[in-house]
Amino acid sequence: MQGTSGLNSRHPFNLYYNAGEYMKICGTQDGYFPDFGHHVANEMGGVWLHPIKLLDGFWLRITDIDRNISVWSRSDSFTSEPWGSRFQYDHGLGHIPVRLERVQFAPELEKGMVADYQLLSYGKGTTRLKLELLARTDLRPVWFSDEIGIIDGEQDEVILSSERTVAVKDSAHDWYVQIGTDLPGTEVETGASVYGPEFTAGNGTGVVFRSGVIELQEKETLQFRLFVAGSYESQEESAAVYNKLVSSHEELLQEKKALYEVVENRAKLEIAGEDLLNEAFKWAKWNNQWLVQKVDGIGRGLTAGGPTYPWWFGCDNTYSLQGVLAIGDAQLAKDTLNLLLQKSEEANGNGRIVHEITTMGAVSNPGNTQETAHYIAFVWELFRWTGDEELLQRHYRYCVKGIDWLLQEMDPDGDLFPSGYGIIEIAGLNMELIDSAVYTAQALQAMVDMSRYLGEEENAKKYNELADRAVRAINEVYWCESEGLYADAVASRSDIEPKVDYMVSLAEREGIQGYRKYLEKMLTEAKDAKADRGWLLNKNWVIVTPMETRIADPEKAERALETMRSDIFIGEYGTYLAGIYKQGTMTISTGVHAVAEAANGHPDEALALLRRMLGSFSKVLPGSFSEMSPDYGCVVQAWTLYALTVPVIRHFFGVTPSAHAKTVHIKPQLPTSWSDRECSLSSLKIGEAALDISIAPQQAGAGRIVTVRNPQGWNIVIELDGQRLESTDTFINWAVEAAEVQA
Structure with a gap:
């Protein structure tokens, strides 16, 4: 499944959603992570490993040393892929002569995520840069946790810090996040006062990895990654996930793409036109x-x-x-x-x-x-x-x-x-x-x-x-x-009457006039107050x-x-x-x-x-x-x-299963506009069976052909235009003649 499966957007302040079965990532399509949400006020975005949040977000700062320009990168184009997201920064870096792409995904069955950055220099000669990759932790529980006695710790504490890896723990719980990168350099800074371009709510801490001087020649590319792993149980688990992300992120991405290809091809719909x-x-x-x-x-x-x-x-x-x-x-x-x-x-x-x-x-x-x-x-x-x-x-x-x-x-x-x-x-x-x-x-x-x-x-x-x-x-x-x-x-009527004022207030709040009169008419018609x-x-x-x-x-x-x-x-x-x-x-x-x-x-x-x-x-x-x-x-x-x-x-395809009897009834009822089109539904899973169903017009006349691939040999009952066929053949090809088709 290639990148062309994605759909593009140039609405940078809309939200996106990336997900594995464990991890969920939500920010805006410009690559930022503003505070938003009402269940946990201002905390519904960011990076979540349910039932806990790991990060408020992450950001990249690019400094052009010679031009004395420093920019927090903000994408101007976004591509939603089934397996993740792409952020393109073709024009969002000011006058710094580089292009940037960020590709991120959450492996399907790992408690982590990867963001892959590629910088391409298009300036003449040498472009000298410094980069800062910053993340804000926010280890906190999901909504409604306070009501069951699970209270967020007062702060996030750095428990491990090296040149390119930082581990953080919630002060009150065994909740962990490990953040790291292969960005060239050795400098790292942590602290509650370390922020990027957005101030975020929460009791988190900032983690920023800084590069040394990076020199890029024209058309030269620099690639580096951000790795985020978490655990709601132990530091050991968080570290193990982190190590797997670092060693196997390419394989994990390919596995994810393969899974989404399987999803695409299951119950695959193809209607001509x-x-x-x-x-x-x-x-x-x-x-x-x-x-x-x-x-x-x-x-x-x-x-x-x-x-x-x-x-x-x-x-x-x-x-x-x-x-x-x-x-x-x-x-x-x-x-x-x-x-x-x-x-x-x-x-x-x-x-x-x-x-x-x-x-x-x-x-x-x-x-x-x-x-x-x-x-x-x-x-x-x-x-x-x-x-x-x-x-x-x-x-x-x-x-x-x-x-x-x-x-x-x-x-x-x-x-x-x-x-x-x-x-x-x-x-x-x-x-x-x-x-x-x-x-x-x-x-x-x-x-x-x-x-x-x-x-x-x-x-x-x-x-x-x-x-x-x-x-x-x-x-x-x-x-x-x-x-x-x-x-x-x-x-x-006696049950409705006490609710009238409240219902009218709801209607008036929405700008609906005359609602009280509408209700009173119904109340008048109800002669018996108790019936x-x-x-x-x-x-x-x-x-x-x-x-x-x-x-x-x-x-x-x-x-x-x-x-x-x-x-x-x-x-x-x-x-x-x-x-x-x-x-x-x-x-x-x-x-x-x-x-x-x-x-x-x-x-x-x-x-x-x-x-x-x-x-x-x-x-x-x-x-x-x-x-x-x-x-x-x-x-x-x-x-x-x-x-x-x-x-x-x-x-429309008229599928009614009886998997326990190894029988499937198919009674198509196509819209009129589809009657002269090829319509197919392939790899339809019912119990242990997988059927391919197609309905197509005959080449001559107004009749139709129903084809069912039935490799498991289940009992297939087809009804179309008043005609009926029952078969256990592994391949059924049934023509309904034009004379039999009813208006």
């Missing part, structure tokens, strides 16, 4: 790898987003892991789900799935209602993609508890609509929310399948009856006939979940989807978080909406939503979608993978 979608799909897989976080003694799993949410979430992962399965990384899905289960058992034990786990292993929120239901539904999905019966059995028992928690503790009135917060955490709106109700019904359906597979027929019968009741109730109680939409929440009814409070995006899950009655689904195709719900970059506000868009709101359209037979509308979402691709970080469309929040967000892969793989 859809270059932007193909590119975004590829980068979403790479982005996903950036967000894998491993912490010794705690676990490995997919984090929510960088740099603002670099820890593990129940809600985010029940979406994101659907995408992870679709791109064939079953191990990551298993690792993440096992981590969620372990922490939920420790923190709750009653079936409730936790919301948020820091990399220190602390649970900061025991769990919102929706994520327990969503987790249960996902357990069955994971089993269908992997066929891992041992994993199913392990999670099933907690799922049984989870259903009991949802339908007993969280549903005291027994209407099968659990109360509490859902995906949208708006203070005070902890009612019977639509997403919690829908995912509970979906969880009950999943429990039927799990119970039957595991031979628990009594449970299957019980859950089946509950699932049928829940689906009927959602379609009766949440449906708002006058609006042609499902409601945000179910509650009585539950549906309320369209904000027209939140989650009202699309009945269609996403196929729980909506078909007629209601069609009407609701048609209603939601208006500019009340959809803006330039996709689906608004709330139609009342017509503000804020996320890849998850757009993605779930796209899945809902595709799941109900509308691939053209689904693709139209994805095209809107693609408008935010690379707006901030080249090769990535921001958390909030188009350009704010986390610069990389895990659930974007759901938004891209689930509509395309599960619905």
Whole structure:
């Protein structure tokens, strides 16, 4: 994988994100490391070895001795590579006649990072330089650590200093960072007052390595490196990692590039004429790898987003892991789900799935209602993609508890609509929310399948009856006939009235006028103060979940989807978080909406939503979608993978796996604009199988050819345009004649 895989930017103050499974690096695209962030105020950037921070940043100063010019280098061009970053300093060094490139990466499975500098002289004759390579340590714990009694030490202490290596320890903990370089020279200085071009917060110390006089002839190059290694356990480990970086950094970079090539070629999408979608799909897989976080003694799993949410979430992962399965990384899905289960058992034990786990292993929120239901539904999905019966059995028992928690503790009135917060955490709106109700019904359906597979027929019968009741109730109680939409929440008028002033204040804060009148109209319509009814409070995006899950009655689904195709719900970059506000868009709101359209037979509308979402691709970080469309929040967000892969793989290509039965159903539903194009999805991993699927127009006529490479000889069932084929051949080439293609 060559450097040309990278995407370029000339927006120097935007953020970037480099990552291995241990290390995360975040600064600005000009090569600097300004303080920013709110979880740990002003500390979310820099170099992190979760659950601790190692450095606030590092900087290079170049002095031209003869011209008496001294410049802290600041890049004017940035290239995002899947495996790291490149910073180009073609014009950012003033009148010093040198060019500089910095290439940095974090090895995938090492607790360290490497920054490689190359200076090229283009001045006539001899250019005499002095260089200073400076780093600021900041050994401190991740957010929420204070609440569990882990307090940052008062200072960082230098415990080892040589000409080209410095080791630093937190004064209160066995947290270490070792910094070094092969920059020519012998001078080193350390101290709390040693700073570079940026003043950074924290109790760190400065480390600066200075060169002697460096003489470069025209077109001569100087190469040197910065090595950073850390440990949250011992100085010995930090030193061992450092030595490996020094001796093997070239091999580690090649290993990393090779890994990202494997990621690129797994579930590889190629749609003729859809270059932007193909590119975004590829980068979403790479982005996903950036967000894998491993912490010794705690676990490995997919984090929510960088740099603002670099820890593990129940809600985010029940979406994101659907995408992870679709791109064939079953191990990551298993690792993440096992981590969620372990922490939920420790923190709750009653079936409730936790919301948020820091990399220190602390649970900061025991769990919102929706994520327990969503987790249960996902357990069955994971089993269908992997066929891992041992994993199913392990999670099933907690799922049984989870259903009991949802339908007993969280549903005291027994209407099968659990109360509490859902995906949208708006203070005070902890009612019977639509997403919690829908995912509970979906969880009950999943429990039927799990119970039957595991031979628990009594449970299957019980859950089946509950699932049928829940689906009927959602379609009766949440449906708002006058609006042609499902409601945000179910509650009585007496429950809503105390919240009116607060909800109005939220609307007015966002500049929304007339909201009180809108609420009062609904209150007037609710004649019985004690009777539950549906309320369209904000027209939140989650009202699309009945269609996403196929729980909506078909007629209601069609009407609701048609209603939601208006500019009340959809803006330039996709689906608004709330139609009342017509503000804020996320890849998850757009993605779930796209899945809902595709799941109900509308691939053209689904693709139209994805095209809107693609408008935010690379707006901030080249090769990535921001958390909030188009350009704010986390610069990389895990659930974007759901938004891209689930509509395309599960619905456009129509892949439904049953790995435990070694069977895959393929029922393509291509957008109209793709009907005359070649569409392929290669190396699609399902259980132990790896399929290549292609759909192409016949050379003559309007028919299509479906090709499936099936080297493991699984049972492949293909349905296309009303025709059906079932085969275990290792190579299937099936032509659907033009006369059979339906309009």
